[in-house]
Amino acid sequence: MKIKGKTWKFGDDVDTDAIIPARYLNTTSAKELAAHCMEDADPGFASRVKPGDIIAAGKNFGCGSSREHAPIAIKAAGVSCVVALSFARIFYRNAFNMGLPILECPEGAERIRTGDELEIDLDSGIIENHTRQETYRAQAIPPFMQKLVKAGGLIEYVQEQMQGLE
Amino acid sequence: MPKTISEKILADHAGKSEVFPDELVEARIDFALGNDITAPLAIEAFRRAGAKKVFDRERISLVPDHFVPNKDIASAIQARMMSEFAKEFDLPYYFEVGRMGVEHALLPEQGLVLPGDVVIGADSHTCTYGALGAFATGVGSTDLAAAMITGRIWFKVPPSIKFIFRGKLRPWVGGKDLILYTIGQIGVDGARYRAMEFAGELIDSLPMADRFSMCNMAIEAGAKVGIITPDSITEQYVSTRAKRPYKFYRSDPGAAYEAVYEWDLSNIEPLVALPHSPQNVKQVTQIPKTPIDQVVIGSCTNGRLEDLRLAAQVMKGRKVARGLRCIVIPATQQVYLEAMQEGLLQIFIEAEAAVSTPTCGPCLGGHMGILAPGESAVATTNRNFVGRMGHVESKVYLANPAVAAATAILGRIAHPGEVLS
Numbered sequence: 001m002k003i004k005g006k007t008w009k010f011g012d013d014v015d016t017d018a019i020i021p022a023r024y025l026n027t028t029s030a031k032e033l034a035a036h037c038m039e040d041a042d043p044g045f046a047s048r049v050k051p052g053d054i055i056a057a058g059k060n061f062g063c064g065s066s067r068e069h070a071p072i073a074i075k076a077a078g079v080s081c082v083v084a085l086s087f088a089r090i091f092y093r094n095a096f097n098m099g100l101p102i103l104e105c106p107e108g109a110e111r112i113r114t115g116d117e118l119e120i121d122l123d124s125g126i127i128e129n130h131t132r133q134e135t136y137r138a139q140a141i142p143p144f145m146q147k148l149v150k151a152g153g154l155i156e157y158v159q160e161q162m163q164g165l166e
Numbered sequence: 167m168p169k170t171i172s173e174k175i176l177a178d179h180a181g182k183s184e185v186f187p188d189e190l191v192e193a194r195i196d197f198a199l200g201n202d203i204t205a206p207l208a209i210e211a212f213r214r215a216g217a218k219k220v221f222d223r224e225r226i227s228l229v230p231d232h233f234v235p236n237k238d239i240a241s242a243i244q245a246r247m248m249s250e251f252a253k254e255f256d257l258p259y260y261f262e263v264g265r266m267g268v269e270h271a272l273l274p275e276q277g278l279v280l281p282g283d284v285v286i287g288a289d290s291h292t293c294t295y296g297a298l299g300a301f302a303t304g305v306g307s308t309d310l311a312a313a314m315i316t317g318r319i320w321f322k323v324p325p326s327i328k329f330i331f332r333g334k335l336r337p338w339v340g341g342k343d344l345i346l347y348t349i350g351q352i353g354v355d356g357a358r359y360r361a362m363e364f365a366g367e368l369i370d371s372l373p374m375a376d377r378f379s380m381c382n383m384a385i386e387a388g389a390k391v392g393i394i395t396p397d398s399i400t401e402q403y404v405s406t407r408a409k410r411p412y413k414f415y416r417s418d419p420g421a422a423y424e425a426v427y428e429w430d431l432s433n434i435e436p437l438v439a440l441p442h443s444p445q446n447v448k449q450v451t452q453i454p455k456t457p458i459d460q461v462v463i464g465s466c467t468n469g470r471l472e473d474l475r476l477a478a479q480v481m482k483g484r485k486v487a488r489g490l491r492c493i494v495i496p497a498t499q500q501v502y503l504e505a506m507q508e509g510l511l512q513i514f515i516e517a518e519a520a521v522s523t524p525t526c527g528p529c530l531g532g533h534m535g536i537l538a539p540g541e542s543a544v545a546t547t548n549r550n551f552v553g554r555m556g557h558v559e560s561k562v563y564l565a566n567p568a569v570a571a572a573t574a575i576l577g578r579i580a581h582p583g584e585v586l587s
Contacts, residue, residue, distance in 0.1 A: 013354055013443065017551045022530040025203045026233055026240035028210060040553040060355035060388060064549060065530075066290040068207055068306035089359045089390055090290055094306035144190050144320065155215045158312045162215070 001122045003080045003101070005052040009114040010041060012058035016091065019062065019070040033069050034076035051078035054120070056112040058084065062091025071095045081120055083127065083138065085109035096145050097154040103127070105138035168418035170326040171393055172361040175301040175415050179284045187325035187424070195225070196283035196300075196410075198313045201269055201526075202230040204288035206244045207307035209251045212314055220255050221317030227259035227278060228252050229269040232526045237533035267498025267524045270294035270382060270466035275498055277407030281396040281414050286313055291466050291548065293384045297377035298404060299396030299414060301361075304385060324390045325424040326361040326417075331368035333432030338582045340476075341376025342468060342546070342566035344368065345383040345392075346437040350447025351427070358388030360424065363417065368431065369394060374403045375472035382467045383548050386444040438544075438579060439564035442552045450569055450581045460543040461492040461574040462555075463567050464522075465529045468546035469497025471504050473567040478510040480571035480582050481517040487577030492519035493535045499524060519574065531555045537562075544573040 018041040020033055027033065038045040055074065061084040062070060071094045074082065082095070082102045095102045101122050108127050112118065116131040125138035141149065151157035167184060169177070177185045179193040200208050205228050220226055228248050233241035252260030259278060266272065270291050273279045279295045285302035286292065288310040295302035305319070313319045329348055344364075349356070362384045369377070377394050384392025394400075396414040404412060438453055440446040463469075463477050474496060486492045494514045496502035502524065505511050514521050527534030529547040537543055537556030542563065545555065550562035563579060572580040 015549075015551045017530075017549070017554050021553055022203075022232075022532055026238060026244060028206050028244070040558045060358060063354055063388060064290065064385075064551060066288055066292075066304040066306055067203065068288075068308060069203075071306075072207075086355065086358065088355070088388055090304050090306060090385075093309060097306055097308040142190075154308045154312050155211050158215050158315060161316070162217075 003054070003120040003122065005054045005080050005118060006050065007054045007056050007112050007114060007116040007118055008045065008049065009112060010055065010057040013060045013063055014041060014057050015064035016062060016067050016070045017064055020067065020073040025067060025069055030072050030076035033073040037073040037077040046077060049077050049079065052080045053078060054118050055079050055082045056084065056109060057082065058109055059086045061087050063088035066090045068094045068098065071098045071100045075100045083108050083112065096148050099149065099153045103138035105136050108136035108138065111136065168420035170361065170363060170417045170421045171299065171395060171415045172301055172326055172391060173323060175282060175284060176321065176323055185323045187323050189323045190320060191323060192318055192320050193284050194318055195286055195313055197225050197279050197285045198310055199227040199229060199269060199273065199287040199292070200307070200310050201232050201289055202234060202241070202245050202248055203232045204307045204310065206247045208288055208310040208314065209247055211308045211311035215311065215315060217315040220314050223255055223257050226257055226314055227273060228257060229261050229266055229272060230263065231266055231268050231524065232530065233532050234266070234525060235263050235523065265499060268466045268469055268526055271469055271497035271501065274298060274378065275407065275500055277404065277409045280404060280408055280410060280412035281400060282412050286310065286319055290385045291382050293389065293392050294378050294382040294466060296381035296384065296391050296393035297374065298400055299394060301391055301393065303390050324359055324361040326363050327357055328363045328365060328423045328426045330366035330426065330428040331364065331431055332366050332428065333368060333430040335368065335431065336435060338436050338568045339434060340566055341372060341379040343434065343437045344431065345380040346439055346447050346564065347431060347434060349383065349387050349444050352387055354386060354443055354445045355388040357384065360389050362387065362389045362392045364392065364394050370397065373472060374399060375470045378470065379467050383444070386548060436566055436569045436581060438569065439550055441550050441561040441563065444550060444564060450565070450579060453579050456542065456579045458490060458544050458573050458578055459541040460535060460537060461490065461570050462495070462528050462535055462543060462545040462547060463570050464495030464497060465526065465547040466497065467548045468567050469495055469501065471501050473546065474501065474505050474510050477567040477571035478513040480568050480585050481575060482513045484517055484575045484585065486518045486574045490574060490577045492574040493522060493528065494519050495522045495525060495527065497524055528555055544570050544579060546570050
């Protein structure tokens with residue numbers, strides 16, 4: 001699967017309160033959450049992000065709370081992939097459970113800047129930066145996560161298992 | 167092969183003789199929980215999966231605590247989703263307002279999470295129960311939904327890091343300071359994906375309330391779990407509360423750790439994490455006199471009876487400084503009741519502090535104490551990210567309950583000794 005989009009770059013330790021502030025957690029509506037995505041890190045993000053755009057960030061992206069509203073808000077805002085140096089563990093789980101592709105790529109996280117045009121091959125983990133004429137290799141998605149992605153998310157995976165039991 | 171406490175608990179729950187760091191295992195869970203922010207999403211996922219029953223109605227708890235008593239209509243609708251789900255599946259451990267408490271104070275207090283358990287909760291501070299010697303970790307709502315259906319969950323076995331605390335603590339230094347010190351040393355991703363194991367003579371004599379505070383904030387260093395070997399202090403806490411049998415695990419001599427830190431903390435003063443990261447840690451004596459608008463004493467980190475006793479000791483017979491608001495939030499109804507019986511609530515009210523029914527409220531900028539632009543708070547809570555307690559231009563300083571109380575009295579960040587000397 002290939003993804004193409006323009007990049008929004010953020011720094012280290014982007015926390016879930018920055019991704020979706022708790023004051024908006026009184027809803028489960030993906031559309032409402034998306035309207036406030038990244039609000040406390042970049043108030044203009046939600047109104048300017050385009051479908052297919054990519055978020056790049058430094059270390060420990062998604063640290064803090066377990067709120068699944070964070071990957072939901074990012075995905076519903078139209079973001080197609082998050083590339084970071086590293087991810088906080090609950091966010092990592094949640095992103096795959098939600099079907100939001102995320103890639104760990106230290107080299108890309110360092111080199112990519114806001115506005116860069118990226119093309120990402122999710123199967124191989126190859127990231128092409130068309131703006132800078134550079135190529136980075138992200139860590140491959142672990143086999144178990146690939147199973148989740150293939151099923152379409154954790155709920156779909158569980159459904160398959162439940163059908164297996166019947 | 168010698169194993170850590172985390173590896174031994176996971177192996178037993180995965181039906182394996184041993185597990186290795188970074189191995190993916192599917193483990194049986196002993197208990198699962200969700201709150202009024204995370205459970206609604208989990209309930210939606212549960213229904214989407216087409217599930218008709220929960221794996222075990224006595225091993226699931228739903229606790230409305232974040233936005234309750236309902237702060238607005240949207241929150242009321244979310245809370246009702248939970249209560250209706252609990253009714254439909256006849257869940258005995260749904261705690262309605264009036265019976266609820268802040269989940270991570272409530273469930274140990276009620277003997278629902280126990281030593282040796284594997285616990286998952288759709289709340290990042292689920293790691294609190296590591297203080298009991300449980301493998302407890304936060305997950306998202308969809309993971310909770312799957313666990314409510316199957317009673318199982320997949321884990322990557324975390325490598326363990328051991329933290330050995332030595333020395334004798336100074337007055338007013340406690341578990342909150344030990345964990346702030348740790349996060350200050352290793353950073354907010356210093357234990358990312360790891361199990362933090364707390365040990366050493368300081369931990370051996372540390373009361374349960376302090377152990378809960380420590381393990382509660384393991385997530386603030388990025389950890390999957392924070393865990394303490396259960397001992398006689400644990401036994402004394404759980405024996406009268408436990409709703410089921412429990413088991414003490416301990417790390418084998420010679421178990422493999424990815425890293426070992428050893429610190430003598432005899433000389434530290436109470437610590438404060440400055441805005442906007444729990445790793446910006448300084449001794450309270452090194453911080454310039456900083457005026458404060460609001461003090462919050464409570465939360466899953468420091469809303470237990472022992473915490474309120476410390477605050478009351480500092481505030482007794484004194485008044486909250488003019489120009490400052492002090493909000494005290496007992497973490498559970500039981501804590502509230504005992505604080506009343508001990509006269510602590512009277513001390514707070516006579517000091518002109520506001521005393522609230524249990525809620526997470528202000529900790530996450532939910533309600534019951536939101537900050538205006540430019541305002542600063544000292545809170546006994548666990549996070550001081552940008553905008554955490556209100557406006558994006560407000561600030562949060564994290565501290566222990568005695569420092570928070572001293573700050574409330576003097577109107578600026580203060581050492582408890584400045585009030586009591």
